[in-house]
Amino acid sequence: MKFLEGSKLYSIFTGTCPVCHAESMYKESNPYKIHRVFEMHEHCSNCGTKYKIEPSFFFGAMYVSYAVGIAFAVAAFIITYLFVGSDLITSFWAIIGTLVVFMPVIIRLSRNIWINFFLHYKPNAGKN
Template sequence: MLKKGSKLYSILTGSCPKCHEESMYVSKNMYNPRETIHMHEHCSTCGTKYKIEPSFFYGAMYVSYGLGTAFAVAAFVISFLFLGSSLKTAFFAIIGTLIIFMPIIMRLSRNIWINFFFKYDPNAADNHKKSVESK
């Protein structure tokens, strides 16, 4: 079971890596091409800025490559080894899998990438609220 406070929770739910209270993405529907990777600028609960620097999420391409490879290998193993299809059919299964799961891979890679740089802080929301009130 996923528990707030774990990196896995933030990665799989797409929630803020610091407070785990709010989704980083504007839309829950990742299959809308305009909204797949459209993110909020910052968390409204704890104030965490998601783009630490310009082009921050370019690093997620490396994670995306690894995830895409894992999905492709899984598609090959299932279609070729378990279902006994031909290499040509297995190739098309890989292509189809990558196309169908592309939005999931894109979001997961961003979630994994941003979680390399942030640590869960259960007091983040309270600290942000206090800092806003003191201004």
């Protein structure tokens, strides 16, 4: 992923600070520790960026999670129905299974995408 460093995609896929790309925004890097999936640092320890820009800032991520969930569902359908050759009922269950299994990843991805709409990479952020 180092080849993407300096782009929004790097911050989105790695969950790092969107301004300096030096530190993870999340207290727990594993999204499958469900009880800690929403726990984020208040500020970046490298550049001081405040992640929760305003109260209820990440409510907007719910709209993004809908789009990301649809992308995962479409991918599951294409793989099971078109590539594997399953019937529609099996494809339907594959979509449900995919959404349940990947829900923590979808939550994190949607938060990463949402914050990257508002904050931008600064190469010298946090350097004195």
